[in-house]
Amino acid sequence: MDLTLKIWKQKDSKSKGRFExxxxxxxxxxxxxxxxxxxxxxxLIYKGDEPVVFDHDCREGICGMCSLYIxxxxxxxDKAITVCQMHMRNFHDGQTVIIEPWRSRAFPVIxxxxxxxxxxxxxxxxxxxxxxxxxxxxxxxxILIPKVDADMAMDAAACIGxxxxxxxCKNSSAMLFVSAKVSQLALLPQGKAExxxxxxxxxxxxxxxxxxxxxxxxxxxxxxxxEIKSWNIAKMNREFIAAKMCSEKRKEANFAG
Amino acid sequence: xxxxxxxVPKGPLxxxxxxxxxxxxxxxxSNKRKLDIIIVGTGLAGASAAxxxxxxxxxxxxxxxxxxPRRAHSIAAQGGINASKNYxxxxxxxxxxxxxxxxxxxxxxxxxxxxxxxxxxGPIIDQCVAQGVPFARDYGGLLDNRSFGGAQVSRTFYAxxxxxxxxxxxxxxxxxxxxxxxxxxxxxxxxxxxxxxIDGKARGIIARNLVTGELERFFGHAVALATGGYGNxxxxxTNAMGSNGSAVWQVYKxxxxxxxxxxxxxxxxxxxxxxxxxxxxxxxxxxxxNDGRIWVxxxxxxxxxxxxxxxxxxxxxxxxxxxxLERRYPAFGNLVPRDVASRAAKExxxxxxxxxxxxxxxxxxxxxxxxxxxxxxIEERYGNLFQMYEKIVDDNPxxxxxxxxxxxxxxxxxxxxxxxxxxxxxxxxxxxxANFSDHGANRLGASALMQGLADxxxxxxxxIQNYLSNEIRTPRLKTDLPEFEKTEKEVxxxxxxxxxxxxxxxxxxxxxxxxxxxxDYVGMARNETGLKKGIELIIALREExxxxxxxxxxxxxxxxELEKALRVADFLELGELMAMDALNRNESCxxxxxxxxxxxxxxxxxxxxxxxxxxxxxxxxxxQHELHKEALDYEFIEVKQRNYK
Numbered sequence: 001m002d003l004t005l006k007i008w009k010q011k012d013s014k015s016k017g018r019f020e021x022x023x024x025x026x027x028x029x030x031x032x033x034x035x036x037x038x039x040x041x042x043x044l045i046y047k048g049d050e051p052v053v054f055d056h057d058c059r060e061g062i063c064g065m066c067s068l069y070i071x072x073x074x075x076x077x078d079k080a081i082t083v084c085q086m087h088m089r090n091f092h093d094g095q096t097v098i099i100e101p102w103r104s105r106a107f108p109v110i111x112x113x114x115x116x117x118x119x120x121x122x123x124x125x126x127x128x129x130x131x132x133x134x135x136x137x138x139x140x141x142x143i144l145i146p147k148v149d150a151d152m153a154m155d156a157a158a159c160i161g162x163x164x165x166x167x168x169c170k171n172s173s174a175m176l177f178v179s180a181k182v183s184q185l186a187l188l189p190q191g192k193a194e195x196x197x198x199x200x201x202x203x204x205x206x207x208x209x210x211x212x213x214x215x216x217x218x219x220x221x222x223x224x225x226x227e228i229k230s231w232n233i234a235k236m237n238r239e240f241i242a243a244k245m246c247s248e249k250r251k252e253a254n255f256a257g
Numbered sequence: 258x259x260x261x262x263x264x265v266p267k268g269p270l271x272x273x274x275x276x277x278x279x280x281x282x283x284x285x286x287s288n289k290r291k292l293d294i295i296i297v298g299t300g301l302a303g304a305s306a307a308x309x310x311x312x313x314x315x316x317x318x319x320x321x322x323x324x325x326p327r328r329a330h331s332i333a334a335q336g337g338i339n340a341s342k343n344y345x346x347x348x349x350x351x352x353x354x355x356x357x358x359x360x361x362x363x364x365x366x367x368x369x370x371x372x373x374x375x376x377x378x379g380p381i382i383d384q385c386v387a388q389g390v391p392f393a394r395d396y397g398g399l400l401d402n403r404s405f406g407g408a409q410v411s412r413t414f415y416a417x418x419x420x421x422x423x424x425x426x427x428x429x430x431x432x433x434x435x436x437x438x439x440x441x442x443x444x445x446x447x448x449x450x451x452x453x454x455i456d457g458k459a460r461g462i463i464a465r466n467l468v469t470g471e472l473e474r475f476f477g478h479a480v481a482l483a484t485g486g487y488g489n490x491x492x493x494x495t496n497a498m499g500s501n502g503s504a505v506w507q508v509y510k511x512x513x514x515x516x517x518x519x520x521x522x523x524x525x526x527x528x529x530x531x532x533x534x535x536x537x538x539x540x541x542x543x544x545x546x547n548d549g550r551i552w553v554x555x556x557x558x559x560x561x562x563x564x565x566x567x568x569x570x571x572x573x574x575x576x577x578x579x580x581x582l583e584r585r586y587p588a589f590g591n592l593v594p595r596d597v598a599s600r601a602a603k604e605x606x607x608x609x610x611x612x613x614x615x616x617x618x619x620x621x622x623x624x625x626x627x628x629x630x631x632x633x634x635i636e637e638r639y640g641n642l643f644q645m646y647e648k649i650v651d652d653n654p655x656x657x658x659x660x661x662x663x664x665x666x667x668x669x670x671x672x673x674x675x676x677x678x679x680x681x682x683x684x685x686x687x688x689x690x691a692n693f694s695d696h697g698a699n700r701l702g703a704s705a706l707m708q709g710l711a712d713x714x715x716x717x718x719x720x721i722q723n724y725l726s727n728e729i730r731t732p733r734l735k736t737d738l739p740e741f742e743k744t745e746k747e748v749x750x751x752x753x754x755x756x757x758x759x760x761x762x763x764x765x766x767x768x769x770x771x772x773x774x775x776x777d778y779v780g781m782a783r784n785e786t787g788l789k790k791g792i793e794l795i796i797a798l799r800e801e802x803x804x805x806x807x808x809x810x811x812x813x814x815x816x817x818e819l820e821k822a823l824r825v826a827d828f829l830e831l832g833e834l835m836a837m838d839a840l841n842r843n844e845s846c847x848x849x850x851x852x853x854x855x856x857x858x859x860x861x862x863x864x865x866x867x868x869x870x871x872x873x874x875x876x877x878x879x880x881q882h883e884l885h886k887e888a889l890d891y892e893f894i895e896v897k898q899r900n901y902k
Contacts, residue, residue: 129430
């Protein structure tokens, strides 16, 4: 198939960006979207131009590095999938495809389609872990964890940190990302000890880094390539309120928990 | 200059590690604060080591080329992690895991290292559970296990088909905690370019900031590499696009020995190649072989019809199917080790029984398991893998069998290290896939995660102290020393040279050609004539590269083509060493199959009299490599012909 591509080009974070139009021809429907961009880039290099810069790495939908906004949707038209797994059979001959970077103030553009998502790392650094050191952990089977809890924790833990939730949200809210981690650890006995401190620190950091608020439109859930559910946001809110009310006194917290 | 001393502690096998730990030198807390450690790579090994060393109080600098440490390619590991917990009461033990690993590696790994690996496998699971890794559990709330190739017990712990992701996120959490505390400094989007040596010791690195394009200097009292494998030398592999061998290759050229470079793992269950635009191959987890049965048609006519779409897999009757692994290896069936399964698939396809458009594919069929267990059980076990397959191939594996073919996946070879994970360069340590140490000539499934975390959580944090205890008097050195300046200049010259070629062909043009040479001559089946031819072709291609490569743009700012060019330049040298090593090893063992050396039944034929050693290569200048040998003395187990029948 032949396609017209309108791609965001931006030299660096300080420069002004613009759309450039490119044509690609004879693209196989079995080609992945990023392979189509590889073909475009080879074309540009042989013409003496610079290639379009985009983030990508594992190309099997798990590293979370690829981050393209295609025809108005993060990760493109197919559901429950990252760009790197999306194949060109989702497009038709003659189509115009608009490719943009993630749009969010918290994710500044580095170049073209590449953005800086270090804000996500900072949120995790604020508390997205259990505070235990290496060595000395008790036997892995010492604490029984009901299967349903382990499964729900796994559902939340499947987040790949790509940022499509933020890109999809009209408020640039990071609630789905943050809540997935909060909820995973709050569901497991290992994470409960510091659940209240964790949720407060992570939410505070999220707010500081310029992400917007959640207004319950759930575009994040609809566009999440790993189908992280919005119930995590509800759980985080509950954890947050409980923590705010109770964290001063641990005893009271236990009543609320 | 360097002497090969494996530093394996004396004493009974089971006591070596505890004895070592009790006697190794430590560094006291006030001195730890004064010591800097550089760790390159943030996969399982790098992230876990950086976190553990940070917790101990060392000052750690950690580097990754991705935008976040959470994206290292360990994240893509699907099936699971081995540990000899014996939770299933099926007779597992430390010794059995050790034995299976040595045997699976076709008796080409160092006994003491492998035993230590098996010893720390249990504590790894404990550690990960404490971090909140959501491993699969059964209804009683206990941890669940599955089986992997090369084992007759169920010792593989898993988190759906995303075990690597969950383990890495656990380590990333621990690392993030240390970054927050200020013990670890993170340098993301940085590529290590070279090692800085002062007075014969590793003392720092030169890294390229991939956003600004600038070269930066970093000092460390010790340097530890956890940069992964070099499978991308084949262009098409299951590795991430950015996975590379450059850090490993640069330190090799500085004097670190390279162990068994030719030992490459070809994974049997990957989605077959489908077009010349293809950029990578996707793995389908080995865990699928728990419930999937591998087959090809018994009759060539059926295979022919399948290839032309005139017949569907489901239409072939049970008696007309050849479940060749179950036929050839009844004891292990579909769960033979990877090298055996890969070669058997190639054998069937070469004999004309392959399916798919190209004839280079075999079926992996779940119909029997779905009938026996129900679709929902299969969905729960492998749902995300089935989804991934369907998205890529546009075919529903619940209805039709998957089509799979072997692909390059892992490199058992890597930098030579001693028992302490120290290379032949003092102060340079190597962990995980980047070293050669634990898997011999073939790695068993679910053992890479185990090794990465063993090295990072439980081995290096001890062994590096034994080295650092002698460095407490070394101050933090300034990075304006002449050694830093000189190394940075060398890197800059290399980059300028590449940029100034301004040739006619893109980096990918060369990388694809190199990959084809490697696959054709240094791939799944090798022979003397082919390897010699391969070496000639690689040398010719390398010369062409340095005359004709076209790297657009400038050195300032983001330049992804320059990043690729630097990596491919190194692959063009590394590929040659792999072929040389394969040519030197006149035997077949594990993943290294020399056609001249096979049994009448087509199985790998080892030559223990001559080749029971680790081939350790030393760089001696352009295309010159000198072979040293570390003899493998098996004190505790009997060396046998592998038998999975």
